[in-house]
Amino acid sequence: MDRFPKHRFLPYGLILPSLTVIVVFLIIPFGQAIYQSFFRVSPFGRQLRYVGWRNFVEMFRSPEYLSSFQNTLIFSVLVIGIGLTIALIIAVLTTQKIRGAGFYQVAFIWTYAMSPIIAGVMWSLIFDPSIGILTHAIATVTGYRINYFTDTVAAFILVTVASVWVMLGYNICFFVAGLQNVPHELKEAAAIDGATPLQTFWVVTFPMLSPTTAFLIFVNTVYAFFQSFGLIDVVTQGGPNRTTEFLIYKIYRDGFGRMQEGQAAAQSVVLFILVAIVGAFQIYTSTRKSVYNR
Amino acid sequence: MRIKRKTLQHLGIHTVLILTLIAVAFPIYYAFTMATHTHQDAYAFPPILTPGNQLIPNILEAWKRVDMGVVLTNSLIIAVLVSIGKIVFSILAAFAFTHFKFRGSWFLFPLCMVTQMMPLPIRVIPLYQTMANMGWLNTYRALTIPYLASTTGIILFRQFYMTVPEELADAARVDGATPMQYLRSILIPLSWTNIAALLVIEFVYMWNEYLWPNIVTTASDMRVAQMGLRMLYTSERGAAEWNIIMAGTLVIMLPPLIVLILFRKQFAQGIAMQTTK
Numbered sequence: 001m002d003r004f005p006k007h008r009f010l011p012y013g014l015i016l017p018s019l020t021v022i023v024v025f026l027i028i029p030f031g032q033a034i035y036q037s038f039f040r041v042s043p044f045g046r047q048l049r050y051v052g053w054r055n056f057v058e059m060f061r062s063p064e065y066l067s068s069f070q071n072t073l074i075f076s077v078l079v080i081g082i083g084l085t086i087a088l089i090i091a092v093l094t095t096q097k098i099r100g101a102g103f104y105q106v107a108f109i110w111t112y113a114m115s116p117i118i119a120g121v122m123w124s125l126i127f128d129p130s131i132g133i134l135t136h137a138i139a140t141v142t143g144y145r146i147n148y149f150t151d152t153v154a155a156f157i158l159v160t161v162a163s164v165w166v167m168l169g170y171n172i173c174f175f176v177a178g179l180q181n182v183p184h185e186l187k188e189a190a191a192i193d194g195a196t197p198l199q200t201f202w203v204v205t206f207p208m209l210s211p212t213t214a215f216l217i218f219v220n221t222v223y224a225f226f227q228s229f230g231l232i233d234v235v236t237q238g239g240p241n242r243t244t245e246f247l248i249y250k251i252y253r254d255g256f257g258r259m260q261e262g263q264a265a266a267q268s269v270v271l272f273i274l275v276a277i278v279g280a281f282q283i284y285t286s287t288r289k290s291v292y293n294r
Numbered sequence: 295m296r297i298k299r300k301t302l303q304h305l306g307i308h309t310v311l312i313l314t315l316i317a318v319a320f321p322i323y324y325a326f327t328m329a330t331h332t333h334q335d336a337y338a339f340p341p342i343l344t345p346g347n348q349l350i351p352n353i354l355e356a357w358k359r360v361d362m363g364v365v366l367t368n369s370l371i372i373a374v375l376v377s378i379g380k381i382v383f384s385i386l387a388a389f390a391f392t393h394f395k396f397r398g399s400w401f402l403f404p405l406c407m408v409t410q411m412m413p414l415p416i417r418v419i420p421l422y423q424t425m426a427n428m429g430w431l432n433t434y435r436a437l438t439i440p441y442l443a444s445t446t447g448i449i450l451f452r453q454f455y456m457t458v459p460e461e462l463a464d465a466a467r468v469d470g471a472t473p474m475q476y477l478r479s480i481l482i483p484l485s486w487t488n489i490a491a492l493l494v495i496e497f498v499y500m501w502n503e504y505l506w507p508n509i510v511t512t513a514s515d516m517r518v519a520q521m522g523l524r525m526l527y528t529s530e531r532g533a534a535e536w537n538i539i540m541a542g543t544l545v546i547m548l549p550p551l552i553v554l555i556l557f558r559k560q561f562a563q564g565i566a567m568q569t570t571k
Contacts, residue, residue, distance in 0.1 A: 026443065133341055
């Protein structure tokens with residue numbers, strides 16, 4: 001560990017650049033957000049007024065906030081559930097002993113380079129009410145024309161599909177790496193004991209993958225909570241009927257559009273707690289594994 | 295009999311993979327064909343799914359409507375600056391955490407990890423006020439410096455430096471090398487895979503950033519690529535000029551795609567390293 005014992009002050013110097021950025025642009029602003037969450041900007045002038053827990057109490061009483069909260073959770077669960085399931089299936093298939101396995105692994109990576117806005121633009125063309133190819137297909141089969149400008153379900157599906165799509169490359173990449181780390185001997189041992197491939201997967205492979213899965217759940221949560229902002233801002237602007245006004249979008253609107261900084265700060269604190277819970281779960285899962293792991 | 299079953303199984307796997315690949319690639323292909331048609335052909339029904347010959351005129355048109363030169367240059371500058379900055383900062387911090395024993399490291403290391411828990415959007419309002427107070431609005435400083443600490447980077451290099459044999463550092467020390475000389479002439483040359491992996495991760499990340507640049511820039515010459523795309527989309531959406539929108543989209547998605555394709559091997563290796571604990 002200590003390979004240069006005589007240099008006692010150098011390590012602090014080495015950490016200083018990162019630490020400065022963390023303190024000045026992370027810790028302090030976060031502290032300010034907590035502080036601001038107990039204040040309100042008075043309607044006259046720019047004075048701050050201490051309001052105690054009122055921002056939080058009113059937030060959780062506001063039907064708008066609660067429905068935004070609920071929609072964000074549904075969106076996140078869908079993005080994580082659908083996205084990780086598809087990614088895991090593809091990753092398992094591309095790590096089989098088949099010809100061209102390497103080609104497939106590369107061929108699926110590239111959605112990683114796409115931004116949420118690009119995903120939104122491309123999928124909004126497919127869902128376009130007048131010329132969208134999917135709109136045509138659905139209208140031909142059912143006679144019903146979907147319109148994501150007015151139809152809440154269509155808008156929700158649009159943002160979910162675009163999100164699953166844009167995260168797919170990243171998710172597959174991590175699952176492939178995770179699957180390649182699962183020792184072969186374990187799978188072979190299970191096979192010798194007469195386990196079917198499906199049993200081997202659930203009993204051996206999937207538990208061994210849990211740090212990867214937990215990490216991906218965290219990353220996809222961060223995507224659903226924050227990165228999806230661009231997609232929403234460009235494609236639906238939170239509509240129709242506020243269905244896609246997810247928490248981060250609401251913070252942005254309340255904080256910058258409606259000048260309600262205190263209320264927005266309170267929302268940020270709640271959002272941080274949600275992320276921290278998922279993050280703690282990830283750290284718990286990955287450290288638990290390292291105990292197992294010799 | 296057994297061989298035959300295996301062949302069938304492989305055939306099934308290939309079929310599933312190829313169909314999924316087509317489904318995943320379809321939006322890009324559709325966008326591409328759209329970008330190659332005239333406004334009229336883009337509107338044809340049933341949709342024309344073969345490429346036309348209007349790609350260059352459409353790109354030029356998109357270029358004109360949004361100041362593409364400006365937004366692409368800005369994004370390139372901030373993506374390169376942040377990638378290099380994060381690589382340097384992460385290497386230094388990871389070097390400290392793996393090669394030195396120092397007071398407070400038990401506390402400082404987790405502190406560096408919390409960045410992951412506090413994504414920028416959570417701090418966006420106070421951070422904006424800080425930028426405004428410092429007079430950093432509409433500057434490259436606001437678009438780069440708050441990003442420079444990287445949990446991913448520190449983990450990536452730390453994982454690798456922990457596996458570097460101690461004898462290397464011992465030998466360097468015996469030869470009278472200072473820690474910084476050892477870092478520069480031994481450790482960094484061994485780190486190229488990780489550096490390339492982090493370059494991909496950070497370049498793609500910065501190129502695709504939208505929320506923060508959108509907040510700290512108001513001047514038209516400070517806009518970034520994603521803002522340019524939004525402007526193109528919202529202004530042409532009304533006229534439904536999908537051919538122009540998609541031509542612009544193709545241009546804007548290209549740089550990160552090139553970086554990813556160039557360094558895809560290092561990227562995959564970097565990810566593999568991140569998943570092994």
